[in-house]
Amino acid sequence: MRHLFYWLILGILGFTLLTACNHHTSHNTSSLPKQQTAECRMVKHTMGETCVPLHPQRVVTLSLSTLGNTLALGVIPIGATNEVQTEKKSLTYLKDKTKGIKFLGISQPNLEATLLLKPDVIIGLDWFKPIYPLLSQIAPTVLDKSDYTNWQKHLSFVAEVLGKQKNEKALWQHYFQRIEKLKSVIGYRYQNKKISFIYVGRNQIHIDARNSYAGSIINDANLQRPSSQNIDAPYGAFPVSLEELAKADGDVLFVTSFSINGDEFLKKQQQEPLWQKLKAVQENHVYYVDFMSWAASNMLGTDAVIDDLFKYLVNVP
Known part of the structure; x- marks a missing residue:
């Protein structure tokens, strides 16, 4: 079954990857179904612009900083990656807030597991540029600049994507x-x-x-x-x-x-x-x-x- 989904992903996304390599576009709206484009808004990010749902319900996060900000803004992701081996260093500040969130992998997300979650938006940092074409075909994907010295800016970015500016304030x-x-x-x-x-x-x-x-x-x-x-x-x-x-x-x-x-x-x-x-x-x-x-x-x-x-x-x- 695992191999079946793997080849399914490659089959669905292969043509898109091929065209993405030969023709870059800064407006990534193709990953959003046409019936939803009237109910989405454009968000600028490191890969260009992407139309994200006005009120995303099924959110996947691709870094601990993104996960923490998403939770702080009152949204519980359905899936998330993690940069550390939690059995070695526990995420004590998160306490029990990650209960029920699907673990998608250390650093790199498992694409098969991400696809099965059917997210309506994926939020991460620009560490994931190499797999951005794959991610953006699973769901609208936005990547922020990874700036360790400006964590406040990433909070604002996540708030914009989620439409939670009041929560950020x-x-x-x-x-x-x-x-x-x-x-x-x-x-x-x-x-x-x-x-x-x-x-x-x-x-x-x-x-x-x-x-x-x-x-x-x-x-x-x-x-x-x-x-x-x-x-x-x-x-x-x-x-x-x-x-x-x-x-x-x-x-x-x-x-x-x-x-x-x-x-x-x-x-x-x-x-x-x-x-x-x-x-x-x-x-x-x-x-x-x-x-x-x-x-x-x-x-x-x-x-x-x-x-x-x-x-x-x-x-x-």
Whole structure:
């Protein structure tokens, strides 16, 4: 049966792929049945323009940031991809919100499973340009630019596709209300303090920059960063060697890892003299946070980051 559907997809989409390679069009309306074109609106995206249903009911998302924003806007997708092995790193900030959503694969979606879901819109990032012709024949497909340093823009993009601009406005109101409350409670306590954030992977330590997802939240809370981190960087982060570990220091140090190997590497580094010399370590101001929350790059994850800032900056002695 699996092979049957595979060849069915190829048979249906083969001609379209062939013509797409020889004749590019920026108006992708052919994927929408003619009877629906009067009830759709054009959305600009990285592949051109696509006519999407006015009120999509069967939504498929192709990244965690898209999934989180879709859920935050009050829409439960019928299917979604995931960039991580959830058995290794749980998506704690999503809690039970993904219950009932069909898992479509790690990074790349299973086209057969996606076709069977009969979505009326597919939303993702431009990672999926190579398979865009296939996706757009399953359903109207829109791809946003993958910009790790501008997660706010992707929220607006998803809201536009779903017709949920009012919901987006409410989300921003909630976000800034929490930020203002955090600032009010903190007061002048951290006026002269530096907040550092690093994450650890396989044999590598990364410094989180000012223009990252977590960095933007810390900045909105008027919390100061060490000079080495108060910069913009491609993808919002940059690696440092063990000899440069001083760049990770601050009055408060938030630490996370994005893999089991990262956990093991971090444990080894914590025994090293260079780690022990860090001011935050010596003053016992090192706090371990959930990587998937602090790298969520979607509105749903902001509450988890702000919760941690309350927990470790306000509620600790």
